[in-house]
Amino acid sequence: MxxxxxxxxxxxxxxxxxxxxxxxxxxxxxxxxxxxxxxxxxxxxxxxxxxxxxxxxxxxxxxxxxxxxxxxxxxxxxxxxxxxxxxxxxxxxxxxxxxxxxxxxxxxxxxxxxxxxxxxxxxxxxxxxxxxxxxxxxxxxxxxxxxxxxxxxxxxxxxxxxxxxxxxxxxxxxxxxxxxxxxxxxxxxxxxxxxxxxxxxxxxxxTSKNKKMSDNITNIFGSKLTSQIIPFNVDLGSAIEGGGSVEGFISKPEWGLGRSTSDRQYFYVNGRPCVLSKIAKAFNDVYRIFITNQYPVVIANLKLPTDAYDVNVSPDKRTIFLHDENKISDVLQEQLKEQME
Missing domain, CATH: 3.30.565.10 (Histidine kinase-like ATPase, C-terminal domain)
Structure with missing residues (x-):
């Protein structure tokens, strides 16, 4: 032994x-x-x-x-x-x-x-x-x-x-x-x-030391993609203590402006790039109300109080645990749908 x-x-x-x-x-x-x-x-x-x-x-x-x-x-x-x-x-x-x-x-x-x-x-x-x-x-x-x-x-x-x-x-x-x-x-x-x-x-x-994220998007992907996305701003005040928001861009709800895969989806928590599978699903589900069988381009930054999430989950720090993920997802879907109609 x-x-x-x-x-x-x-x-x-x-x-x-x-x-x-x-x-x-x-x-x-x-x-x-x-x-x-x-x-x-x-x-x-x-x-x-x-x-x-x-x-x-x-x-x-x-x-x-x-x-x-x-x-x-x-x-x-x-x-x-x-x-x-x-x-x-x-x-x-x-x-x-x-x-x-x-x-x-x-x-x-x-x-x-x-x-x-x-x-x-x-x-x-x-x-x-x-x-x-x-x-x-x-x-x-x-x-x-x-x-x-x-x-x-x-x-x-x-x-x-x-x-x-x-x-x-x-x-x-x-x-x-x-x-x-x-x-x-x-x-x-x-x-x-x-x-x-x-x-x-x-x-x-x-990139060109831009003041606006939309200009960074143009630098990286070109002006054509920038013309195909729209801004959104979701207030999370009712979902989490201390308030918060989700800000960014999503493909216009028009046929042909989405993609066949989710390869152009970027998620952040207070500017930290991360993987947020449930939040990604919320965006995709809303988009498919308008355009079936396509994934939207998504750039979404969740602005949250630092005690509303845990970043110490995985070795590469790209997995983040959101304490009120279900509430955030529900509010996000409700308001995003209204803004895209």
Whole structure:
């Protein structure tokens, strides 16, 4: 009979990191979230060979304070919460202190950063697989942070080979995630590009630091789609304590303006991209009252009190538990139907 014994710390770190960073899409999502949390108004996402060769995210945020260099990539070190109760009021994308630590275990991570007081001379930081700082060298840098990932999933060879085999699908998943952040992030310019081999880098999508979400939608999908959607605003005051609303855009209830799949549906809670299956069903059910057998384009942001939902549900933080989901769904369907008639 086998003896029950503790798993060594290095193996635990690799196992847990593989659960936090599931794929290239999750990796790039975590880096973009860090940039937005840092107050960046410009975020450049650069893929090399669709992510197999590496990912670089460059921002003009606040930069990293020298006091945080040592702890930046250590497991469960974060500046965003200090205790469990803080989860009820967290407004940042990150809060667990897991992303950079996990990326260290699964790839080679380099950070180049400078605060406003340090610029134009910053520092290049290299971390080992455990997230410990192994080197620090001066490097020129305007205020902001650059994070470079190479040899992604080198410590999980089966996952790396799986990504290579399904590179088109996996890269597509990453782009869908980036579309979600590009749509909702007003006053931020997000640019995504990919470099294949020795060819010049190709720009895939870009927003223009727009003040309105509708302009972001035009940047990402074109003016034709923007002309086919209408705004909505649902008051959730009767559904949840503390009030709230659902705001966004949906396809006009006209034949041919919907889609054969739900591939253009984006849901957010207080600006956080997430999966809301029951809310998605509410939108689809209302739309099919007017147009059968088609899915609407939906961009919906639920503005809720922070204690009205739980974001600490899944490793990638994309699953959110809404405390009054049934009430929200009912009010949403009732008011959305009225606004579309």
């Amino acid at each position: 086998s003896v029950i014994s503790a798993i060594d710390k290095h193996s635990v770190h690799k196992i847990c990191s593989g659960q936090v960073v599931l794929d290239i899409a999750t990796a790039v999502k975590e880096l973009v979230e860090n940039s937005i949390d840092a107050g960046a108004t410009s975020v450049d996402v650069n893929f090399i060979d669709s992510g197999i060769g590496g990912i670089e995210v460059v921002d003009n945020g606040c930069g990293i304070d020298p006091l945080n260099y040592e702890s930046l990539a250590l497991k469960h070190y974060t500046s965003k919460i200090t205790n469990f109760e803080d989860l009820e009021k967290v407004m940042t994308f990150g809060f667990r202190g897991e992303a950079l630590s996990s990326l260290c275990a699964l790839s080679h991570l380099v950070v180049i950063t400078a605060t406003k007081t340090q610029a134009p001379m910053g520092v290049k930081l290299e971390y080992d697989s455990a997230g410990s700082l192994k080197s620090k060298t001066p490097q020129s840098r305007t205020a902001g942070t650059t994070v470079q990932l190479t040899d992604i999933f080198h410590s999980l060879p089966v996952r790396r080979q799986e990504y290579k085999r399904n590179i088109k699908r996996e890269f597509g998943k990453a782009l869908i995630i980036l579309q979600a952040y590009s749509i909702i992030s007003t006053n931020v310019k997000i640019t995504v590009s990919n470099q294949t081999g020795t060819k010049p880098s190709i720009k895939i999508m870009s």
